[in-house]
Amino acid sequence: MVPDQLKGLQAYFGLLHCYAHHKSLEQAAETTFQKMKELGFAKGVCYNTxxxxxSHMGKYRKIDILVKxxxxxxxxxxxxxxxxxxxxxxxxxDxxxxxxxxxxxxxDPLVTMDWLNYNSAANAFLRVGLREKAQTLLRRSEQLITLKTRKLLMNTC
Structure with missing residues (x-):
């Protein structure tokens, strides 16, 4: 165990990231995150973690709590x-x-949409039978795919 006086933002974030990466350590991630909040270390990147x-664990109610x-x-x-x-x-x-x-x-002028976001939403529309909305988003997605991305995608298939 690392003494508290040696733990700064970087150490806590490193621990949080490792715990969150290993989904079986959810409780450790939550404990670390709570400690970071108490110390004033919890920044946007910590919330994203x-x-x-x-999200990966399917705990969507906890996402809603964090968003609030x-x-x-x-x-x-x-x-x-x-x-x-x-x-x-x-x-x-949803x-x-x-x-x-x-x-x-x-x-939002500060947000640059990417093809993955549109693709994710299009898949959701397809799952609920909204084909036209899915097609619209897929067209937007296609417009954002660069030549480099196309080559990468072709090599992974």
Missing amino acids: MLTLY EIEEKGIGYNLDTLSILLNSYAATS IDRMEKLLLKMEA
Whole structure:
């Protein structure tokens, strides 16, 4: 165990990242995250780490709790946060929230949409039978795929 006086933001973030990466250590990640909040170390990237953990584990209620906390504390969203939320809403076929978030992302001049976000949302639309909406997003997605990305995708298939 590392003594508290030697633990700074970097040490805590390193621990949080490792715990969150190994989903079986969810409790350790939550404990570390709570300690980071107590010490004033919990920044947006830490929230993103926890959002990713909960998303990968399918714990969407915990995502909602964190989103509320992020909003209450005035912690700004970044593209990673928005992408995690979009994928979370898509995974649960929460079409209303997903559409609202897509509109928010597209309207924000600081957010650069990428093809993966549109693709994720399109898949959610397909799962619930909204083919036209899926096609619209897939067309947008296609416009954002660069030649380099196309080559990478072709080599992975």
